[in-house]
Amino acid sequence: MLDKFDIDMAESRKGRDRFHWYLATLSAATLALVIKFVSEINPINDLVSICYIKISLWCLVGTIILSPIRNLLSYDITSLIAQYEDTKNENYWQRAKQKTYIRNLAGEFSIILYLTAIIMLVLSCNELFL
Numbered sequence: 001m002l003d004k005f006d007i008d009m010a011e012s013r014k015g016r017d018r019f020h021w022y023l024a025t026l027s028a029a030t031l032a033l034v035i036k037f038v039s040e041i042n043p044i045n046d047l048v049s050i051c052y053i054k055i056s057l058w059c060l061v062g063t064i065i066l067s068p069i070r071n072l073l074s075y076d077i078t079s080l081i082a083q084y085e086d087t088k089n090e091n092y093w094q095r096a097k098q099k100t101y102i103r104n105l106a107g108e109f110s111i112i113l114y115l116t117a118i119i120m121l122v123l124s125c126n127e128l129f130l
Helices: 002-014 018-040 047-087 090-129
Strands: none
Touching (some): 018 047, 018 090, 047 090
């Protein structure tokens, strides 16, 4: 049990959170480009394309929100582990364990949301221009 948790926690200590900061930045840039694109080809009359664009916009916003939350959880987990090592209080360990699970879900979900947004944008471009 401790070995699996230590492996999961190694990600907090190695600084792999940069990927999710880059993902949030990329999502924000993509969101800005989509808004500029939609404003230039306005009005869009195809209802399917409008639906695809709306889904992609919400997925991008979700990625922009979830990626930094995931990184903040990493910092919180690291501090909980440090508190556990100082006090050997099992409460800190259990909270770190729960937050690690939530952090992993948030990280995977933010990646899935970004990929969904890109797929929806490709589908909307196919509907509009092909």
